[in-house]
Amino acid sequence: MGGNNGGEEEALQPLFETKVAKGKFAYRIYAITVLMGICLIWSVRWNVIHRCTFKDRLINRYGDKLPPVDIFVCTADPKIEPPTMVISTVLSVMSYNYPPDKLSVYLSDDGGSEFTFYALLEASRFSKHWIPFCKKFRVEPRSPAAYFAQNSIPEDTAAAKEWLTIKKLYEDMKCRIESAIEKGSISKDIRDQHKGFLEWNSEATRQDHQSIVQILIDGRNPDAVDDDGQQLPTLVYLAREKRPHFPHNFKAGSMNSLIRVSAAISNAPIILNVDCDMYSNNSDAIKEALCFFMDEERGHRISFVQYPQNYDNNTKNDIYSNVAGVLYKIEVPGMDGCDGAPYCGSGCFHRRESHCGVQFSRNYKGKLNNSLCNTMKDSSVHELEQGAKLLANCGYEKGTQWGKEMGLVYGCLSEDVITGLTIQCRGWKSVNYNPERNSFVGVGRVAPNTLNQALVQHERWCKGMFYIFLSKYCPFIYAHGKIKLGAQMGYCVYLLWAPNSLALLYYLIIPSICLLRGIPLFPEVSSLWFLPFAYVYAARNGCSIAEALACGDTLKAWWNSQRMWLFRRTTSYLFAFIDTVARQLGFSQLAFSITAKVVDDDVL
Ligand SMILES: O=c1ccn([C@@H]2O[C@H](COP(=O)(O)OP(=O)(O)O[C@H]3O[C@H](CO)[C@@H](O)[C@H](O)[C@H]3O)[C@@H](O)[C@H]2O)c(=O)[nH]1
Numbered sequence: 389m390g391g392n393n394g395g396e397e398e399a400l401q402p403l404f405e406t407k408v409a410k411g412k413f414a415y416r417i418y419a420i421t422v423l424m425g426i427c428l429i430w431s432v433r434w435n436v437i438h439r440c441t442f443k444d445r446l447i448n449r450y451g452d453k454l455p456p457v458d459i460f461v462c463t464a465d466p467k468i469e470p471p472t473m474v475i476s477t478v479l480s481v482m483s484y485n486y487p488p489d490k491l492s493v494y495l496s497d498d499g500g501s502e503f504t505f506y507a508l509l510e511a512s513r514f515s516k517h518w519i520p521f522c523k524k525f526r527v528e529p530r531s532p533a534a535y536f537a538q539n540s541i542p543e544d545t546a547a548a549k550e551w552l553t554i555k556k557l558y559e560d561m562k563c564r565i566e567s568a569i570e571k572g573s574i575s576k577d578i579r580d581q582h583k584g585f586l587e588w589n590s591e592a593t594r595q596d597h598q599s600i601v602q603i604l605i606d607g608r609n610p611d612a613v614d615d616d617g618q619q620l621p622t623l624v625y626l627a628r629e630k631r632p633h634f635p636h637n638f639k640a641g642s643m644n645s646l647i648r649v650s651a652a653i654s655n656a657p658i659i660l661n662v663d664c665d666m667y668s669n670n671s672d673a674i675k676e677a678l679c680f681f682m683d684e685e686r687g688h689r690i691s692f693v694q695y696p697q698n699y700d701n702n703t704k705n706d707i708y709s710n711v712a713g714v715l716y717k718i719e720v721p722g723m724d725g726c727d728g729a730p731y732c733g734s735g736c737f738h739r740r741e742s743h744c745g746v747q748f749s750r751n752y753k754g755k756l757n758n759s760l761c762n763t764m765k766d767s768s769v770h771e772l773e774q775g776a777k778l779l780a781n782c783g784y785e786k787g788t789q790w791g792k793e794m795g796l797v798y799g800c801l802s803e804d805v806i807t808g809l810t811i812q813c814r815g816w817k818s819v820n821y822n823p824e825r826n827s828f829v830g831v832g833r834v835a836p837n838t839l840n841q842a843l844v845q846h847e848r849w850c851k852g853m854f855y856i857f858l859s860k861y862c863p864f865i866y867a868h869g870k871i872k873l874g875a876q877m878g879y880c881v882y883l884l885w886a887p888n889s890l891a892l893l894y895y896l897i898i899p900s901i902c903l904l905r906g907i908p909l910f911p912e913v914s915s916l917w918f919l920p921f922a923y924v925y926a927a928r929n930g931c932s933i934a935e936a937l938a939c940g941d942t943l944k945a946w947w948n949s950q951r952m953w954l955f956r957r958t959t960s961y962l963f964a965f966i967d968t969v970a971r972q973l974g975f976s977q978l979a980f981s982i983t984a985k986v987v988d989d990d991v992l
């Protein structure tokens with residue numbers, strides 16, 4: 389034995405050591421995120437459900453006791469959203485197959501444009517001919533623009549005559565509106581036709597004007613009848629007050645004004661919202677939606693019924709991947725299966741009460757009868773207009789719960805998704821309803837027309853949704869314990885689109901560098917370990933193709949959608965990610981880029 393102290397100490401020390409390899413942390417993150425990714429894919433497809441309705445039973449059971457319905461149409465800019473398009477949408481919802489005395493249509497004009505007002509005035513007159521024509525010939529769709537574009541003259545001579553007359557009336561009306569717009573001003577002749585034009589004085593601009601409320605058709609007035617002597621639906625023009633220093637909260641702000649203004653005029657318990665670029669394509673859509681709300685057993689829990697959004701000008705193989713068949717036929721029905729059908733904006737029916745901060749409770753009965761109170765019945769049109777104006781003023785919401793607990797939630801570009809989530813968290817249920825025939829169809833949407841705008845629209849959606857994830861409304865926190873885990877995960881699939889770009893960037897950069905440097909990333913083809921990689925790749929793409937084909941896409945459309953995913957994730961999603969993070973740090977502000985609806989010849 390050596391016998392010195394140092395040697396003794398050394399003798400006690402181990403002869404080998406085990407160390408944890410570097411990168412363990414990174415690998416665990418990788419494994420957990422991949423697992424999460426797989427769970428997310430799995431969650432929205434776990435329990436896909438489809439709904440169908442029985443409107444004959446509804447009519448037999450409720451007959452003339454059906455509830456009144458308020459319909460909101462939103463427009464924001466007379467250049468991007470031409471007034472002739474806006475009124476086609478308005479006319480399509482005025483002519484629903486539903487008792488007209490129970491319908492009130494409100495147009496919210498964030499453009500505050502007298503041309504839009506003039507167009508609506510023209511539409512109110514044209515509706516007297518259009519509604520009886522639609523009902524007599526069971527016209528579908530009931531947007532005159534879409535109807536005349538899709539149908540040619542009927543063979544029956546009597547019908548052909550009426551068809552030609554109504555077409556001429558429509559074309560003439562369109563001409564008058566377009567020539568007024570071209571001239572850039574409303575002539576004195578027209579101005580004298582309605583007192584409403586007095587609201588536009590020389591100082592009023594789009595961003596700076598008082599509230600304007602004009603009841604163009606008063607449904608209570610016995611003289612407001614169409615050519616057949618049937619009552620006309622109520623028709624209201626609204627331009628909420630705008631002041632430069634007041635944030636107007638985009639579409640959410642306009643919807644909240646609509647909710648209040650309509651409460652003072654017709655106060656129907658059911659609300660339908662359509663964007664001005666989405667006409668009604670099925671005149672029975674109200675009755676079908678009511679089948680959910682009026683169901684004796686489960687109806688009272690339902691807050692909103694969302695129809696999918698379809699577009700009428702898709703290219704054959706859908707080059708900019710706008711159809712989103714898989715989204716509406718598989719993913720959203722999957723969220724519905726977890727009680728989490730999202731609110732997606734246009735084409736959605738709402739129960740008015742659930743927008744007023746009301747928490748769902750077990751004792752809630754949910755009666756949907758006529759809620760016109762007596763004071764409203766007795767007020768004159770002038771009184772109603774004056775009262776409603778106050779509700780649309782900038783200052784009205786100050787110190788109230790509007791934009792927070794009441795109405796649509798502010799501060800987010802995806803006001804629809806975030807609002808739907810908060811409503812579900814208050815205990816209400818929602819329904820995704822995707823019938824065979826599209827109930828709402830969007831026109832001339834820009835996405836199929838130019839790549840640029842397709843990407844800009846996605847950037848806005850993405851920003852809005854990632855913002856929700858980072859905010860206090862993050863489904864895993866805010867909705868924890870309030871909605872099912874599957875629904876929370878389902879929401880996150882979309883809310884996390886923006887950071888999804890990072891994963892793609894990683895896959896674009898790292899393998900390329902490795903390839904150039906000769907670093908092997910995957911096992912060799914001859915190795916058995918290659919199998920799991922090949923399997924995951926083939927299964928994932930195979931499943932995606934199968935889903936696309938099952939949803940009616942062509943193989944080429946599937947390929948285009950893959951291409952668009954690549955474009956979006958490297959541009960829209962990435963920019964949305966950067967911008968949202970910048971906004972969170974206080975470097976940038978909210979801006980809503982309205983999707984253009986006009987198509988020029990080049991684009992066609
Ligand atoms: O300040 C504004 C801005 C927009 N809008 C209206 O909001 C609607 C939607 O705008 P659009 O540019 O057409 O957006 P899209 O991407 O086509 O709309 C989808 O995405 C929006 C949220 O990003 C939802 O609000 C919509 O309902 C949904 O259809 C249109 O009717 C606009 O007129 C306003 O009323 N006020």
Ligand SMILES: [Mn+2]
Nearest residue numbers: 663665830983
């Ligand atoms: Mn739109």
